[in-house]
Each structure stands twice: as C-alpha cells, then as structure tokens.
Amino acid sequence: MDKPLLPRLQIQGSAFPHDKPIDLQEAAVLLQxxxxxxIARxxxxxxxxxxxxxxxxxxxxxxxxxxxxxxLRGIAQGQPVLRYGSIIGFATQTIAAGSHVHTHNLAVGTLHQQYTYGSELxxxxxxxxxxxxxxxxxxxxxxxxxxRNYLALIGTVNCSASTIRAIQKRFGPEILRRYPQIxxxxxxxxxxxxxxxxxxxxxxxxxxxxxASHPNVGAYVLVGLGCESNQIPHLINEMGLSAGRQWxxxxxLTLQEHEGVAQTVEEGVRLISELLPQVNEVRREPVPISELTLALQCGGSDGWSGVTANPALGYCADELIRQGGTAVLSETPEIYGAEHVLLRRARSQEVGEKLLARLRWWEQYVAINDMEMDNNPSPGNKLGGLTTIYEKSLGAIAKGGSSPLNAVYQYAEPIAERGLVVMDTPGYDPVSVTGQVAGGANIVVFTTGRGSCFGFKPAPSIKVATNTPxxxxxxxxxxxxxxVILEGEGVGAEEIGRQILEEVIAVASGKKSKSEAQDIGEEEFAPWILGATM
Incomplete structure (x- = not known):
C-alpha cells in the first residue's frame, strides 16, 4: 500500500470524537x-x-x-498574533476563536522591537x-x-567546469578502490x-x-581558463593559499596555458595520479569532538520544524558547545523577526550590533532587487503550516539552542570563534551551506518537514525529519x-537531541549519511552570486 505523500494532510475528517470535549494538548501543541x-497535531x-x-x-x-x-481566542483586525511568545504577524481581518490562522487572515507588519543585548546571556x-x-x-x-578525506578539483571560472568533469571521469571506482582512505x-x-x-x-x-584549505580536503588542484577575472595567482596571493606537503x-592548471581541453585533462590526470598516494597516507585517529564545526540548516520547513527537529538540533548544538565545539547558525533572512531572541544572548553589544547590521543590509538588498523579506516562506513552507517570515524565523533559530552568541561572520569568512556563531548567508540551502562549509564547517545537520534530499561535499549532511509520516x-x-516527539511516548527534544549528537559523532567518524550513500552532494556546491554580471 502506498504511503501518504504529505504528513497526514490527506486524512479526511478528524481523529477525535465529537460527543465530548477533549483536552487541547491531545489535539494540538501550545508552545507558551x-x-x-x-498547532494541530x-x-x-x-x-x-x-x-x-x-x-x-x-x-x-x-x-x-x-x-x-x-x-485560541478572538483576535481583532490589526492586532498582533503570538506564537513562541513572540509576534508572528498581524491579523488582516477579525479572527474568531476556533478559526484557522494562515495566509488568508495573517500577514507581516512593522515590528517595533525593543532590543537588549545579553539580557538572557x-x-x-x-x-x-x-x-x-x-x-x-x-x-x-x-x-x-x-x-572526510577528499581530493578536490576547484574551478576558478565556469569556463573550466567541463574540463574538471572530464578529469574526474578518468578516475572510476576501479581506481579509487586502491585508495581506501580517500x-x-x-x-x-x-x-x-x-x-x-x-x-x-x-x-x-x-x-x-x-x-581549498578545508580540513575535509587532503589536496587540491585549481583549474581555470586563463583570461578570467578571477585569476589564479591573484586568488592564491589574496587568500594566502599554500600547498603544503612536498609542493x-x-x-x-589553465586551459590556455596547456593548449586546450584535451591537454589540460591529461595534465590534470597526471597531477591527480601523483596526489592520490599522498592523500591516502592519512589515517583516522581519536580526537575531541571540540574539533567539530557543525553547520545548522533547515529546509523544506513546516509547522513542526520549530516544535520538534529544530529544538532537538538546538539541544545537540548546546551539548557540542559544552564539549568545546562550534555550531554555525546561518540563513540570515530566516533570522529576520526573531533577532531579538539572539540579541538577548549576544556575548557583547558589539556582536549584537554586527547581527543587526547584516539584517539592515538584507532589507536594502531585497529592496533593490524588487523583493520583500516576506518572499520567504516558500509555497511548500506555507502548505506545511508556516505563514510569515516572522513565524518561520522564530522556529528556525531554535536550531541555535540556548548558548551565548559569540560572533557574527560574513559569507564564507573563516570561522575562528568557538561556541555558537552566526554566518550571514541567504536562506537558499545550497548557497547557505556552501558558505558555512567554506568557513570551516566539517559536518552538517539539516532539518526538514517537507522532505529536502540535501547532501553536500566535502562535508557530510545528516537529515532530520520533523514528522513521522x-x-x-x-x-x-x-x-x-x-x-516521535509528537507521538505521546514521552520522548522529548532533549532525547532526540542526544540521538542527533550520537549520529553526528558516528558520521564524523566515517559512517555514511543517507545522502552520501546515494552519492549526493557535489552539484549542491553553489557560491553566492553577488553584484551585477557584466
């Protein structure tokens, strides 16, 4: 028998009898x-x-x-509506008690936030x-x-992409089996x-x-065309790249220097063949989990994301931080409207003001691109129960747990602070994770309520479903x-958070995640495109 495609949305009628009242907690989740x-169960x-x-x-x-x-009560037109103890929007018409609250009667409005820095640190x-x-x-x-231990071919320009793929094709499974540590x-x-x-x-x-310098990359080769704006020597000098080992x-490589695609492919094959034995020399050994930098992500979110998976991931993040590790909260547009919660945990006013500066930048960025911050949630998010960006953000930041906010980074900036940090990225998952991993994240946990099938290389991605169906x-x-948090078996966010942490440790130690088992994660590399294309 086929399983339902969406979480219980196809069920007709109610699971509850109508002959007597039932307690709210049996039918719905009240957060505060x-x-x-x-939220209807x-x-x-x-x-x-x-x-x-x-x-x-x-x-x-x-x-x-x-x-x-x-x-749960009547709400007058124009009045704020609270979930998570915070405003998720304003009633666009009178809402009667017992009514469905969604896009037809709820919308964003102007928030007059009173910010405090570190008040709940x-x-x-x-x-x-x-x-x-x-x-x-x-x-x-x-x-x-x-x-992980990858060998990377890194394109400086799109013009070298096909050449990179041609080099890769020359190293099939029969060759890579000789190098089990890669x-x-x-x-x-x-x-x-x-x-x-x-x-x-x-x-x-x-x-x-x-x-190129990522700890999951054992060696790399830069591949360019030769005449592009992003010149290889400039990249090396500006970014302080060094080869390490004997190089x-x-x-x-550049196609123009090596007389075209065919010769560049041959030279690339030669270089990779020389690198393989060296990269294969490294062996796994026990190290503290304080060396883990965890990218926190959610995509294809639904009404349960902020109730089940995200708070559980937040518990995992807190535990990792207690162990000396690092957790990276990103997707800045999905912090919008919930920033007051993070600011109360900011280590300093300076850190809090850096976060606010990024949010103000985003307001300008979407305006000049004929968009609005509330263009997010997506249609799938709304079908799953999310209505406004404020509501989505309040659920999304639950991934960050309750630890102090120690730093705010620009996109792909190297992460130097430990503990909870924010990296400024778009909400679009591939672009966001690309920035987090480029900044140093060596493992990803990705929560989803609609069913995102996300993987990423070179950092393994662990996916957590928000609902059992x-x-x-x-x-x-x-x-x-x-x-299972919703199913009344006494399993809470802390228990699932512990399970996530155990899975993080297992996958970090070499267990394949579900996306890795299906070889997903290479096409998801997607640097943020900023500015005009000339």
Missing amino acids: AGDDVA LPLSRGLVLRLPDGRLLEVGQRIQAGHKLA RLVDPVPLHQRRTFLGYKRPDGRVGT DGIIGLTHKNGCAMGRQGIKTLQRVLAGM KEPLS LYENMRNDMDLNAG
Missing part, C-alpha cells in the same frame, strides 16, 4: 501559555470541542490541517576535559581536523568567475579558498526522525 494559536474538523488549559471550551470553526494554526557549563567525547577524524598539518575526487564547479565586480570576486575567492606552490515515506533520505 500566552500564545494566541496552537492531526486534522481538526469543524464542531470539535476542545478544553483549554484555563478550563474554557473552544469549538473548532472549520477544518484545520495538521501542522496548521488554530486561534547564560554562560556555558563546560564538560571537564577528561570527560569529553571523541570521534575518529583526520588531523591536518594546520591543527584542524577533517571528518572518500573521492570532487569537482567544485560553479557559474561564476568572470564578468563580476570587486565584491563578487572577493566573495567567490573566499569560498574557493575555504574549500612549493598550490597546484594549478515524512520519515516513513522517505526513509532512504532521512537519517533521523524527530516526529
């Missing part, structure tokens, strides 16, 4: 006592009577899908050194530790590298340099199921 809405049909925590009876006025919002209680966990990683000469030869190609302005080139060079200079429908793509 003062919230105006609760199952489809709620018209006429169902709910008993609220204060003893009031509430009759459901219309059918409400699972993951969508139920009004809670110092981390570190795990004693002798009790800290370890994983099996690859130690690199610069002191960083890899979770996870593969990846080709990091892209659509940029020429006809770009100064800001675009600088951003691209940060990404490419971050991948005096970073290895590089999604997990059951996409078992080959979902690594963990946070939906």
Whole structure:
C-alpha cells in the first residue's frame, strides 16, 4: 500500500470524537501559555470541542490541517498574533476563536522591537576535559581536523567546469578502490568567475579558498581558463593559499596555458595520479569532538520544524558547545523577526550590533532587487503550516539552542570563534551551506518537514525529519526522525537531541549519511552570486 505523500494532510475528517470535549494538548501543541494559536497535531474538523488549559471550551470553526494554526481566542483586525511568545504577524481581518490562522487572515507588519543585548546571556557549563567525547577524524598539518578525506578539483571560472568533469571521469571506482582512505575526487564547479565586480570576486575567492584549505580536503588542484577575472595567482596571493606537503606552490592548471581541453585533462590526470598516494597516507585517529564545526540548516520547513527537529538540533548544538565545539547558525533572512531572541544572548553589544547590521543590509538588498523579506516562506513552507517570515524565523533559530552568541561572520569568512556563531548567508540551502562549509564547517545537520534530499561535499549532511509520516515515506533520505516527539511516548527534544549528537559523532567518524550513500552532494556546491554580471 502506498504511503501518504504529505504528513497526514490527506486524512479526511478528524481523529477525535465529537460527543465530548477533549483536552487541547491531545489535539494540538501550545508552545507558551500566552500564545494566541496552537498547532494541530492531526486534522481538526469543524464542531470539535476542545478544553483549554484555563478550563474554557473552544469549538473548532472549520477544518484545520495538521501542522496548521488554530486561534485560541478572538483576535481583532490589526492586532498582533503570538506564537513562541513572540509576534508572528498581524491579523488582516477579525479572527474568531476556533478559526484557522494562515495566509488568508495573517500577514507581516512593522515590528517595533525593543532590543537588549545579553539580557538572557547564560554562560556555558563546560564538560571537564577528561570527560569529553571523541570521534575518529583526520588531523591536518594546520591543527584542524577533517571528518572526510577528499581530493578536490576547484574551478576558478565556469569556463573550466567541463574540463574538471572530464578529469574526474578518468578516475572510476576501479581506481579509487586502491585508495581506501580517500572518500573521492570532487569537482567544485560553479557559474561564476568572470564578468563580476570587486565584491563578487572577493566573495567567490573566499569560498574557493575555504574549500581549498578545508580540513575535509587532503589536496587540491585549481583549474581555470586563463583570461578570467578571477585569476589564479591573484586568488592564491589574496587568500594566502599554500600547498603544503612536498609542493612549493598550490597546484594549478589553465586551459590556455596547456593548449586546450584535451591537454589540460591529461595534465590534470597526471597531477591527480601523483596526489592520490599522498592523500591516502592519512589515517583516522581519536580526537575531541571540540574539533567539530557543525553547520545548522533547515529546509523544506513546516509547522513542526520549530516544535520538534529544530529544538532537538538546538539541544545537540548546546551539548557540542559544552564539549568545546562550534555550531554555525546561518540563513540570515530566516533570522529576520526573531533577532531579538539572539540579541538577548549576544556575548557583547558589539556582536549584537554586527547581527543587526547584516539584517539592515538584507532589507536594502531585497529592496533593490524588487523583493520583500516576506518572499520567504516558500509555497511548500506555507502548505506545511508556516505563514510569515516572522513565524518561520522564530522556529528556525531554535536550531541555535540556548548558548551565548559569540560572533557574527560574513559569507564564507573563516570561522575562528568557538561556541555558537552566526554566518550571514541567504536562506537558499545550497548557497547557505556552501558558505558555512567554506568557513570551516566539517559536518552538517539539516532539518526538514517537507522532505529536502540535501547532501553536500566535502562535508557530510545528516537529515532530520520533523514528522513521522515524512520519515516513513522517505526513509532512504532521512537519517533521523524527530516526529516521535509528537507521538505521546514521552520522548522529548532533549532525547532526540542526544540521538542527533550520537549520529553526528558516528558520521564524523566515517559512517555514511543517507545522502552520501546515494552519492549526493557535489552539484549542491553553489557560491553566492553577488553584484551585477557584466
């Protein structure tokens, strides 16, 4: 029998009887006592009577899908609507108690936030050194530790992309089987590298340099055309790239210098053949999990993301930080409207103001590109129950747990601080993760409520489903199921957070994630394109 394609959205009627009132918590999730809405656990049909925590009876006025919002009280037009104890939007019409709250009666409006810096700062209680966990990683000469061991062909311009793919094809499974310590030869190609302005080139060079020096990359070769704006010597000098090992200079090729594609391919094959035995020499060894830099991501979010998977991932992030590790919260447009929560945990006013400066930049950026911050949530997000960017952001930042916010970084900037940090990236998953990994993240955890099948190389991606029907429908793509939090079996976000941490340690030590098992993650390399293309 075929499984449902969407989380219980196809179920007709209600799972509850109508002959007597039922307690709200059986039918819906109320996150904070003062919230105006609760989230339906199952489809709620018209006429169902709910008993609220204060003893009031509430009759459901219309059918409400699972993951969508139920009004717990009447809300006047123009009044704010609270979820997570914060404003998720403003009523565009009068909303009756028991009504469905969604795009037809809720929209963003102007928030008049009162920002405080560090008012809820809670110092981390570190795990004693002798009790800290370890994983099996690859130690690199610069002191960083890899979770994978790739050899990378890195394109400086789109014009070299086909040549890179041709070099890769020359190294099939029969050859790579001779080098068991190597996870593969990846080709990091892209659509940029020429006809770009100064800001675009600088951003691209940060990404490419971050991948070249990444702890998951044992060696690399730069491949260019020769006449592009993003010149290889400039990239090497500006980004301070060094080859390491026996090579005096970073290895590089250009099609024009090597008389075209065919000869460049042959030279690339020769270089890779010489590198393979060297890269294969490294062995995994026990290292503290403080050497993990975890990229926090959510995509294809739904109404449950901020209730199950994201808070669980936040618990994992807090535990990793207690162990001395680093967690990277990104997707700046999905912080918008929830920034006040992070600012209360900012280590300093300076850190908080850096975050606000990025948000103000985004307001200008979307305006000059004829967009709005509320262009996000996507249609899929809305079908899953999310209505406004404020609501999405409040659920998204739950991935960041409760640790102090220690630093704010530009896109693909090298991450130097430990603990919780923010990197300024778009919300689009491939572009966002590309920046996080270029900054040094060596593993990714990606939560999803709609079913994102995301992978990324060279950093493995672990996917966490927000609800059980999604997990059951996409078992080959979902690594963990946070939906059990909703099922009344006494499993909470902390327990799932512990499971996520255990999976992070296992995957960091060499276990293949579901996306890796399907060889997904090379095409997801997508540097942020900034500025005009000339």
